[in-house]
Each structure stands twice: as C-alpha cells, then as structure tokens.
Amino acid sequence: MEVIRLEERHLREMEALEQLCFPQDPWPGDLLASALGGEGVLALGLCREGRLWGAALGRLAADEAELHSIAVHPARQGEGWGRRLLLEFLAEVRARQGRVVWLEVRASNEPALRLYHRAGFTATGRRPRYYSDGEDALLFCLKLDNDID
Secondary structure (H helix, E strand, O other): OEEEEOOHHHHHHHHHHHHHHOOOOOOOHHHHHHHHHOOOEEEEEEEEOOEEEEEEEEEEEOOEEEEEEEEEOHHHOOOOHHHHHHHHHHHHHHHOOOOEEEEEEEOOOHHHHHHHHHOOOEEEEEEOOOOOOOOOEEEEEEEOOOOOO
C-alpha cells in the first residue's frame, strides 16, 4: 500500500468511499472539495494498484489539528489500514508543528473508539444528538507530546 496526498483529482473516489463507510452521514462532494482546497488541509490516502482504499481528512490551524474523517473501504477494514492512516495523519501533524489533535466520533462506532484509545486519545466530552439521526458524538483529544505505540 502507498500513502499519497489527496488532491481534487481524487474527489470522486473519496466521495464513493464516504458513501460506503458512512451511509448515515457521508460528506457530500461539495464539502469534500471545499475541505481539500482549504487552508491547512491534511488529506492522506492509502492506495494499492492505483485504487484509493482509505482516506484521512483534517485540518491544521496554528498548532491544533482536527481529524474530520478516517474512511477505510469495507473490504479492507480490520486489516490495520485505519491505524496506518491515523499514524500517517499524526506524523503529518507533527511535521507541521502541530501539538494537539481533536476529533469527534459516533458513540456507537466501536472500531473507531478502539483505534483512538489505542493511539492515546483521551475522551473529553460528548455532543448530544450531534448526528442527523440523533446519535451523540464523543469528543477526543491527543496531545502529541505523548508517545504513540
């Protein structure tokens, strides 16, 4: 697998990945395009044989980053691709002098919760009824002074 920087030319594949991974609340193409073109964008993908199998999208402002989304094609879930994306994302934040990473995740997303806990993220709060279906979002933070296993 190869780590790439995502660009506008990857937009269709990113949108398809969002639809597959987050059928309840996928990012629409216009929001993905806006995020890709934004200042401080952090957009990484995992490719194999020319196909996008995973994507991490976030933003860095000053020394704080927000991880908006990690998506891994269902055919590759459980193979460590999400962890690889997260570690690559965190390395990119560090390389750009970021010190803190924030994220929010569905309270029911057990695989993501395990991933973030294992990477050293700490739960910091809850946003009640955050998602369109009324599910809560859990808020997490990672200070990059901490070691990541």
